[in-house]
Amino acid sequence: MQQTARTVVIHEFGGPEVLQVEDRQLGDPGPGEVRIRHHACGLNFIDVYQRTGLYPLDLPHALGMEAAGLIEAVGEGVTHLEPGQRAAYAATPSGAYCEARVMPAAQVCPLPDGISFDAAAAMMLKGMTVEYLFHRTTPLKRGDTVLFHAAAGGVGLIACQWAKSEGITLIGTAGTDEKCSLAQFNGAAHCINYRTENFAERVAEITQGKGVNVVMDSVGADTFEGSLDCLKPLGMMISFGNASGPVPPLNIGILGQKGSLKITRPTLFTHISDQTVCQAMARRLFGKVEGGEVKIHIDQRFPLDQVADAHRALEARQTTGSTILDI
Numbered sequence: 001m002q003q004t005a006r007t008v009v010i011h012e013f014g015g016p017e018v019l020q021v022e023d024r025q026l027g028d029p030g031p032g033e034v035r036i037r038h039h040a041c042g043l044n045f046i047d048v049y050q051r052t053g054l055y056p057l058d059l060p061h062a063l064g065m066e067a068a069g070l071i072e073a074v075g076e077g078v079t080h081l082e083p084g085q086r087a088a089y090a091a092t093p094s095g096a097y098c099e100a101r102v103m104p105a106a107q108v109c110p111l112p113d114g115i116s117f118d119a120a121a122a123m124m125l126k127g128m129t130v131e132y133l134f135h136r137t138t139p140l141k142r143g144d145t146v147l148f149h150a151a152a153g154g155v156g157l158i159a160c161q162w163a164k165s166e167g168i169t170l171i172g173t174a175g176t177d178e179k180c181s182l183a184q185f186n187g188a189a190h191c192i193n194y195r196t197e198n199f200a201e202r203v204a205e206i207t208q209g210k211g212v213n214v215v216m217d218s219v220g221a222d223t224f225e226g227s228l229d230c231l232k233p234l235g236m237m238i239s240f241g242n243a244s245g246p247v248p249p250l251n252i253g254i255l256g257q258k259g260s261l262k263i264t265r266p267t268l269f270t271h272i273s274d275q276t277v278c279q280a281m282a283r284r285l286f287g288k289v290e291g292g293e294v295k296i297h298i299d300q301r302f303p304l305d306q307v308a309d310a311h312r313a314l315e316a317r318q319t320t321g322s323t324i325l326d327i
């Protein structure tokens with residue numbers, strides 16, 4: 001079968017203007033692949049890093065890593081999905097900003113009936129990230145305290161709710177008082193406006209000088225140093241993003257001076273590269289959503305054709321929660 005699908009492609013790295021909507025050929029799935037017709041796809045900050053070239057891609061390249069829709073066809077050897085089934089994914093290679101695509105099946109997950117396509121498109125990448133941050137990166141137990149930057153964002157609002165459901169005290173940060181209120185409404189025990197307050201000083205006040213067990217920092221350049229100052233001795237710094245720019249090179253001696261700190265720089269894609277792990281992560285996320293412990297906030301939606309405006313809004317810190325592109 002040959003047909004085309006509208007797809008967002010970049011031919012060069014740059015600003016939102018390099019995002020182009022094109023018709024791309026759509027074939028039949030080969031061994032280990034599926035063809036999926038999307039109902040919606042999700043916007044993630046990683047798409048910005050790929051568009052600008054911070055995370056390089058071979059060009060030209062389609063963008064987007066998260067979507068939900070109906071399986072149209074499955075290739076040889078695919079046993080966990082069938083035509084007509086609802087499905088969703090966070091996956092490589094990029095190319096989710098499209099009407100339909102052929103892609104590897106391993107990271108595509110059967111979607112329970114109780115979860116809408118929109119919610120799934122808004123949560124797969126962000127929610128599985130929260131799953132690994134809270135369950136796989138370092139042991140966390142009830143009563144632990146975590147500092148979580150950008151707590152009103154897509155990953156952030158899921159993290160606030162997840163932490164609460166696990167009995168973990170989450171101190172958030174966000175760039176406006178309104179965003180702080182939103183994070184607290186969603187389960188953050190405290191939220192610091194890090195544009196008007198020194199967050200490390202506020203964390204010391206809130207924790208009565210003890211510091212937090214873990215920092216989850218996706219803001220990068222602007223927050224990295226202050227984040228290290230928020231940790232208890234033996235605490236764990238999880239640096240998992242760079243929304244304000246990459247973290248400068250680190251003199252590891254500083255980890256000793258600040259109290260035998262640990263540091264890691266994880267990515268979702270290491271975790272979901274194992275199909276069994278990926279499907280288990282998705283099932284835990286689906287359970288949180290179906291059980292009502294985590295609600296998915298779709299605070300912005302744009303038509304696929306207006307993907308450049310969606311990127312502008314995300315980079316300008318104008319969004320909260322998740323953003324989806326309607327197909």
Ligand code: NDP
Binds near residue numbers: 129218222240
């Ligand atoms: P968000 O919706 O959280 O948007 C990013 C937020 O970062 C902004 O809303 C803003 O919130 C904050 N921010 C702080 N400084 C800046 C800046 N200079 N420019 C832009 N934003 C800034 O995005 P996502 O939910 O998609 O992703 C959150 C982070 O998590 C990203 O850094 C992403 O790369 C990372 N990530 C990492 C993964 C991994 O496995 N390593 C997987 C998934 C996401 P505010 O105004 O409140 O400061």
